[in-house]
Amino acid sequence: MAAEVKRGYAKGRAKRGEILDQAMALFGEAGYRGASLRVIATRCGISHPGLLHHFPTKESLLLAVLEHRDEVDGEWLDLGSTTGVRRLRRFAELAALNATRRGIVELFTVVSAEATAADHPVHSYFVRRYAHSVSGAELAYTQARAEGALREGVDPALAGAQLIALMDGLQVQWLLSDGATDMAGVLRAHLQAQLTVRL
Structure with a gap:
């Protein structure tokens, strides 16, 4: 039985x-x-x-579906044990991973755009998710600064918001170019320009 x-x-x-x-x-x-x-x-x-x-x-x-994606990505990123430059490197690696799963990128891009409407069923989910994503990126930049690895003049709060915006914009370009856009490469170049150490 x-x-x-x-x-x-x-x-x-x-x-x-x-x-x-x-x-x-x-x-x-x-x-x-x-x-x-x-x-x-x-x-x-x-x-x-x-x-x-x-x-x-x-x-x-x-x-x-959205929570499942976040759970899988969260485990993969293992943000709890990575800090500073290592955490920023993980963002670039996530972009590389996303280049292998078009369906997930399409889902996120389409639904996140739809969810800007206040009456959308997952509007609140995306509001929370973006706040969490931006604060996580800001924390990584703050830690990189504490490690002495952040270039002078880079503001962690602004850089965190820019990083998440860049990641999402690259996903749209990647979808429209049928995968020709090098999401991870562009993201690494952006991050490297902000750091004093090799990414």
């Missing part, structure tokens, strides 16, 4: 993961407003009620 429960649980988690993957792809293709739960269910080979068993609303599914 316990083995059956475990198998059922594992199967449910696998299906949930498949739903998140398909939703991520469709939200990236069509945006939040253009995506249909019925289409996502069909892509996963389940019924619409079957999908609603895992995610009762479209909003809950979108939030789960």
Whole structure:
């Protein structure tokens, strides 16, 4: 009986993961407003009620997709154990990683633009996320300055906001150039110009 429960649980988690993957792809293709739960269910080979068993609303599914992306990126960045220049280097490495996953970049770019509308279901999520991202970048610059690695005249608060804006702008250029834009290369050059040590 316990083995059956475990198998059922594992199967449910696998299906949930498949739903998140398909939703991520469709939200990236069509945006939040253009995506249909019925289409996502069909892509996963389940019924619409079957999908609603895992995610009762479209909003809950979108939030789960975005949080899943943040969780994966957070683990990869391991920001808790990197500081200063090492943390800034990680931002460039994240850009390189994003160049290998177009679907995720499309999702973030499309939905973050849609979510500027105050009535969008994930507007608050993106407000919090950007505040967190900018403060994280500012902290990295502040730590780099404490390490003696930041060029004179670089303000950590301004540099943090610029870094996040540059990353997002590069993602748009990369999508429109069909991958020709070197996101990581541009980001490394920008960071290197602000530092007194090799990135």
